[in-house]
Amino acid sequence: MTKLTVFAAQIRREEMKEFKELGFGHIGGSLSITDTIAALYGDIMHYDPQTPLWEKRDRLVCSKGHAGPAIYATLALKGFFPMEWLMTLNKPGTRLPSHCDKNLTPGIDMTTGSLGQGASTAAGLALALKYDKSDSRVYLILGDGECNEGQVWEMALFAAHKKLGNLIAFVDYNHKQLDGTTDEIMNLGDIGAKFASFGWFVQTIDGSDPDLVVAAVRTAQHMQKDRPAMIVLNTIKGAGVPACEAIEFNHHIVCGPQMADEAIAELDKVIGGTEGV
Amino acid sequence: MFKVIYNGEKEKTAMKDAFAASIEKLFKLDPQVVYLDADLMNSMSTTKLRKAYPERAIDCGVQEANMVGVAAGMSAAGKKPYVHTFGPFASRRCFDQMFISVAYAHNNVRIIGSDPGVTAAYNGGTHMPFEDVAMYRAVPNAAIIDIVDSVQLQDVLIRTKDRPGVTYIRTPRKNSVAVYGEGSEFELGKANLLRDGKDITIIACGIMVAEALKAAQILEAEGISAQVVDIFTIKPLDEETVLACAKKTGAIVTAENANIIGGLGAAVSEFLSKKHPTYVGFVGVNDLFGSVGAEDYLRKFYGLTPEKIVEKVHEVLTLKNQ
Numbered sequence: 001m002t003k004l005t006v007f008a009a010q011i012r013r014e015e016m017k018e019f020k021e022l023g024f025g026h027i028g029g030s031l032s033i034t035d036t037i038a039a040l041y042g043d044i045m046h047y048d049p050q051t052p053l054w055e056k057r058d059r060l061v062c063s064k065g066h067a068g069p070a071i072y073a074t075l076a077l078k079g080f081f082p083m084e085w086l087m088t089l090n091k092p093g094t095r096l097p098s099h100c101d102k103n104l105t106p107g108i109d110m111t112t113g114s115l116g117q118g119a120s121t122a123a124g125l126a127l128a129l130k131y132d133k134s135d136s137r138v139y140l141i142l143g144d145g146e147c148n149e150g151q152v153w154e155m156a157l158f159a160a161h162k163k164l165g166n167l168i169a170f171v172d173y174n175h176k177q178l179d180g181t182t183d184e185i186m187n188l189g190d191i192g193a194k195f196a197s198f199g200w201f202v203q204t205i206d207g208s209d210p211d212l213v214v215a216a217v218r219t220a221q222h223m224q225k226d227r228p229a230m231i232v233l234n235t236i237k238g239a240g241v242p243a244c245e246a247i248e249f250n251h252h253i254v255c256g257p258q259m260a261d262e263a264i265a266e267l268d269k270v271i272g273g274t275e276g277v
Numbered sequence: 278m279f280k281v282i283y284n285g286e287k288e289k290t291a292m293k294d295a296f297a298a299s300i301e302k303l304f305k306l307d308p309q310v311v312y313l314d315a316d317l318m319n320s321m322s323t324t325k326l327r328k329a330y331p332e333r334a335i336d337c338g339v340q341e342a343n344m345v346g347v348a349a350g351m352s353a354a355g356k357k358p359y360v361h362t363f364g365p366f367a368s369r370r371c372f373d374q375m376f377i378s379v380a381y382a383h384n385n386v387r388i389i390g391s392d393p394g395v396t397a398a399y400n401g402g403t404h405m406p407f408e409d410v411a412m413y414r415a416v417p418n419a420a421i422i423d424i425v426d427s428v429q430l431q432d433v434l435i436r437t438k439d440r441p442g443v444t445y446i447r448t449p450r451k452n453s454v455a456v457y458g459e460g461s462e463f464e465l466g467k468a469n470l471l472r473d474g475k476d477i478t479i480i481a482c483g484i485m486v487a488e489a490l491k492a493a494q495i496l497e498a499e500g501i502s503a504q505v506v507d508i509f510t511i512k513p514l515d516e517e518t519v520l521a522c523a524k525k526t527g528a529i530v531t532a533e534n535a536n537i538i539g540g541l542g543a544a545v546s547e548f549l550s551k552k553h554p555t556y557v558g559f560v561g562v563n564d565l566f567g568s569v570g571a572e573d574y575l576r577k578f579y580g581l582t583p584e585k586i587v588e589k590v591h592e593v594l595t596l597k598n599q
Contacts, residue, residue: 103383110353111382114373120343121378124350131332154343
């Protein structure tokens with residue numbers, strides 16, 4: 001166990017508490033991206049929980065906005081807002097809506113949820129920061145199903161043409177979209193090769209290991225120069241909660257108390273007495 | 278303050294040149310201003326800006342959806358984007374990106390849709406936005422401004438620099454009929470009374486303002502006293518002025534270069550039906566698609582003429598006086 005794998009387990013534990021309280025949610029895709037979120041907030045990104053709008057922060061645009069619960073758990077653990085907020089997910093008047101909203105949640109850098117749109121807003125942030133000669137970087141998380149959207153490919157062309165060397169994107173390639181596997185519904189083929197052909201610096205890694213994610217980001221930062229970078233994450237939808245992984249259509253599912261409690265107990269064991277990041 | 282100089286003649290300055298000059302003025306005025314276009318700089322006289330300000334005049338290629346999202350992201354990083362493309366692409370083509378990434382996300386972007394309605398002329402039906410006004414009216418907190426002439430365009434572009442949310446500006450690219458004198462200033466959300474009258478009010482916007490002034494001259498010769506209002510800000514509607522006009526003249530005709538469904542006429546009558554029920558006649562496009570042709574031909578085809586306004590005034594006055 002490393003500090004980051006423990007941190008990922010801590011995030012998953014809080015996610016499962018959120019879903020247990022609500023009784024359902026976008027569980028599969030929140031869990032599959034958790035190790036990358038742990039890497040970003042546990043090591044890579046510069047940010048200040050006391051000053052969420054700190055000008056020199058790095059930005060994260062989670063374009064697959066339905067993974068909000070994973071980010072909320074992380075932001076709470078990092079002290080952006082009280083842990084109790086996690087029990088308000090999707091409840092009336094909440095600051096934590098199902099999809100990310102920068103005007104409601106401290107630490108969320110962009111409002112997302114209509115798939116494809118975070119791709120362009122991330123490119124806009126990167127372009128503006130580049131224009132300002134800022135050292136801040138922009139991290140973008142795309143879903144694999146989201147890459148069906150034409151807007152993603154408009155951005156892919158744009159980011160390479162505008163030489164956005166301060167943009168690092170991920171595709172959470174859990175190989176499942178809402179209606180089935182990506183192979184069945186809309187085959188992405190060799191998605192890494194596609195981005196490479198657009199002029200991106202591309203790596204493909206095991207997205208279930210946060211330390212590998214950190215290493216890949218460091219490589220990207222070193223190698224990308226004036227190119228946008230893509231890290232294709234091979235992941236499992238529902239990762240870290242075997243009962244969720246086992247469900248065929250696990251994009252948005254019911255989370256009964258038994259499923260949640262079993263997952264939380266298992267994650268407790270992983271975390272043990274160790275401290276995460 | 279504004280000065281009316283209408284005599285039916287066209288301006289010497291093309292709207293697109295006024296647009297380019299205004300963007301350059303904005304660049305000098307505020308280092309946060311950026312301008313994005315979707316491969317239509319050459320159509321908007323702004324190619325020279327791309328050369329002079331390569332980091333601030335950004336050609337996004339033929340990617341309207343991505344362009345609006347990029348503008349939203351730039352706004353979130355403190356920039357003040359002005360985005361231009363033809364009206365149909367500035368509305369239909371990027372509606373969800375404008376709605377979610379800009380409006381819903383509380384980013385601040387000015388979207389300029391050029392060649393509104395029949396001014397798309399020879400580009401034809403695919404390029405002819407009649408429905409853009411209705412679409413933008415349904416966006417919470419959006420402002421919609423229908424430009425009359427180059428004097429108004431220049432002032433409005435400067436004036437909207439710090440306006441929060443979505444600001445949609447529809448403007449022709451060619452020379453418009455001169456209505457306002459140099460140096461005229463405009464208050465967003467405040468309609469201008471261009472001509473006083475007592476029998477009826479013609480509330481117009483965009484290219485129909487000059488047509489309304491012409492109609493008022495025809496009506497004067499018939500002994501009908503028509504007042505003319507330029508309601509260049511379609512949303513938010515200047516309810517105070519509309520109400521005052523309704524109370525004063527007891528009858529209204531609206532004139533717009535757009536579909537009357539969801540357009541200016543709808544906005545005026547929706548408001549009046551709640552506050553002061555008044556006979557309203559609508560001059561505008563009657564739920565039709567665009568088509569190709571010379572602008573003069575299209576104005577007649579869709580009924581966007583002084584004669585049509587006069588005809589509608591007669592209809593409404595008959596109702597008022599029965």
